[in-house]
Amino acid sequence: MAETSRQIPERIPVNLIVNGNRRTLDLAPWTTLLDALRDHLDLTGTKKGCDHGQCGACTVLVDGRRVNSCLTLAVMKDGAEVTTIEGLGRDGALHPLQQAFIDHDAFQCGYCTPGQICSAAGLLAEGHAKSTDDIRELMSGNLCRxxxxxxxxAAIQQAMAQS
Incomplete structure (x- = not known):
């Protein structure tokens, strides 16, 4: 039996729609979505926390669903629509969750805030949260040190009441 060898390409074109803008990136196959956003698109709002999918600081929305971008290879999301904290607001106005976080002083150091807000946006879109306990459970993947x-x-409850 002849042995076949496979060459791993050094770079792969990856097409993403990031915050409404179509982008083509030339990435190493092992580049995470987090690193593509931060290092290749200069979207540094998404934070690198644990790099193991345990803290939620890297949460973004991919096709409207919450994703830990540190655990997701960018090539896996070729053609997907990605929304980061920078893309939540519209026409210069804050997203209702961003305003609610300000209204309720829902941040101290602010490091986890982008991931918290993106996760909360996904939570609202999912429509499963009906109570405070539901919010706590569904946000349990996002840690705040x-x-x-x-x-x-309280901020998420305010945004839920407005939607």
């Missing part, structure tokens, strides 16, 4: 959870929940 400062302990801002009560204010985060």
């Amino acid at each position: 400062c302990g801002g959870y009560p204010n985060i929940v």
Whole structure:
């Protein structure tokens, strides 16, 4: 039996729609979506926390669903629509969740805030949260080392009431 060898390409073109803009990136196959956003598109709002999918700081929306971008290879999302914290607001106005986080002082150091807000946007779109306990459970993948959870929940409740 002849042995076949496969060459791993050094770079692969990846097409993404990021915050409404079509982008083609030439990436190494092992580039995470997080690194593509931060290092190749200069969208640094999405944070690199644990790099293991445990903290949620890297949460973005991919085709409207919450995704830990540190665990997702960019090539896996070729053709997808990606929304980061920078793309949530429209026409210079804050997204209702961004405003609610300000209204409820739902951040202290702010490091987790982009991931919290993107995750909350996904939570609202899913429509499963009916109570405070539901919000806490459905946001449990997003950690806040400062302990801002009560204010985060209040901000999400405000945005839920407005939608």
